[in-house]
Amino acid sequence: MTDPSTAQRFIEAIPHSQALGMVLEDLGEGRAVISMPWDERFVGDPATGVISGGAVSALLDTCCGAAVLSHAAAAKGTATLDLRIDYMRAAKPGQRITARAECYHATRTVAFVRATAHDEDEGLPVATAAGAFTIEGGRNGGQRGAGK
Amino acid sequence: MSRRKPEPVQVVKQRRDAALNALIGGIPYAQYLGVRFERRGDELTALLPFNESLIGNPxxxxxxxxxxxxxLEITAIIELSWALLWDEMEEGKLDPVAVDREHLPRLPKTIDFTVDYLRSGLPRDAYARARINRSGRRYASVHVEAWQDNRARLFAQATGHFLVPTRNNGG
Incomplete structure (x- = not known):
């Protein structure tokens, strides 16, 4: 059984995600949706006003981590092992970016996740991501977390 | 054959530092994170001073x-831009007084970027250096390594592919 409220609190307690203005839109069963407003402080190229690839990758990384925490493997914590991001097109300046991540498989120790990021145009994604995450203190893992 | 007299060291330094600062100043998100660069000749080291807002796991x-x-991505982009700029800068085609965003080439565009997280990043300063493995007319492949306390104990490394900007800012 997943515990969305714990996962939600965990995500909202991430200082850098708060700093970027991320909002958890939806969470559960290995899926997460997190959005982030356009902000001129997070621009990568002022000539175009396009948001920095780094800020998009922070959003995708957070969203993937959230998806892992909401998966039935019931990880108490997670960390990124590796994450590949493909940048398909520039995000439109001024538009909100929404990431959707899916933890499509988890073993006792590793979770596999893929994600997309869109601006307000729901067609071609701005970026896609694929990664592997650790599962710490999961249901089937070695050490069980202390009872909450 | 007479050799050209070497330029005064201050002139060279001023030109290089101005170009580097213009590059970094051109990325608001790098400023927001507090990323800085140190330079020894053409070798760059990126610096990320620790700040509470950079925490991901409290x-x-x-x-x-x-x-x-x-x-890592900022380090790769700056290194690549810096390398693309170097020859022109050294030939004195860049006027150090007029070096600003408008007179620098466009930044490379990231095609893909893959990060390998080797250990968790500690709440302290981080450093990174990039190496250009290939830079062609259109594409470039760049590898980046990041460490904190020990240069040999990387906490992350990454490889990315970039679209090299075309030079059309008319000089």
Missing amino acids: FLPALHGGVTSAF
Whole structure:
């Protein structure tokens, strides 16, 4: 059984995600949706006003981590092992970016996740991501977390 | 054959530092994260001074994976831009007084970027250096390594592919 409220609190307690203005839109069963407003402080190229690839990758990384925490493997914590991001097109300046991540498989120790990021145009994604995450203190893992 | 007299060291330094500062100043997100660069000749080292807002796991605590990724990507982009700029700069075609965003080439565009997280980023300063493995007319492949306390104990490394900007700012 997943515990969305714990996962939600965990995500909202991430200082850098708060700093970027991320909002958890939806969470559960290995899926997460997190959005982030356009902000001129997070621009990568002022000539175009396009948001920095780094800020998009922070959003995708957070969203993937959230998806892992909401998966039935019931990880108490997670960390990124590796994450590949493909940048398909520039995000439109001024538009909100929404990431959707899916933890499509988890073993006792590793979770596999893929994600997309869109601006307000729901067609071609701005970026896609694929990664592997650790599962710490999961249901089937070695050490069980202390009872909450 | 007479050799040209070497330029005064201050002139060379001023020109290089001005170009480097213009490059970094051109990325607001790098400024926001607090990324700085140190230069020895053409060798660059990126610096990410620790700040509470860079935390991704408050319980450990550890740097946010996205911060690490952004730091590495900024390092790669600056290194690549710097290398593309170098020859022109050394030939004296860049006027150090007029060096600003408008007179610099466009930044490379990231095609893909893959980060390998080797250990969690500690709540302290981080450093990174990039190496250009290939830079062609259109594409470039760049590798980046990041460390904190020990240069040999990397906490992350990354490889990315970039679209090299075309030079059309008319000089």
